[in-house]
Amino acid sequence: MKKMSIIRFRPKNGCMDEFIEASLKFSKDRGTAVPPTHFLMKSGDEVIAVVIRDSDILQESMSGGVDWLDTQRHLLEEFNEVDRHTIPLTGDLIEYK
Numbered sequence: 001m002k003k004m005s006i007i008r009f010r011p012k013n014g015c016m017d018e019f020i021e022a023s024l025k026f027s028k029d030r031g032t033a034v035p036p037t038h039f040l041m042k043s044g045d046e047v048i049a050v051v052i053r054d055s056d057i058l059q060e061s062m063s064g065g066v067d068w069l070d071t072q073r074h075l076l077e078e079f080n081e082v083d084r085h086t087i088p089l090t091g092d093l094i095e096y097k
Contacts, residue, residue: 003054004090006049008047008086010047010079010085011047011075015075016042022075037051038050051065069086073085
């Protein structure tokens with residue numbers, strides 16, 4: 001089964017381009033895969049990442065993402081005290097059969 005994650009980020013004022021560049025560099029292999037498994041979208045003052053992964057590597061992949069995020073937090077505003085720098089949503093990808 002595949003999992004889809006949608007992660008919202010809000011770069012600080014003046015940090016949008018730097019954060020997008022870092023995100024593209026971090027996810028280049030997945031973004032250029034055939035088919036791609038990582039997408040970035042800019043909407044207003046937010047950057048939204050959409051990631052598709054096999055469920056058996058989800059935990060390892062999420063761990064790597066958190067490690068990367070720790071190097072990027074200085075570029076991001078906190079959404080609130082609970083979510084902090086991201087608002088993530090992960091669930092089962094419903095695929096056409």
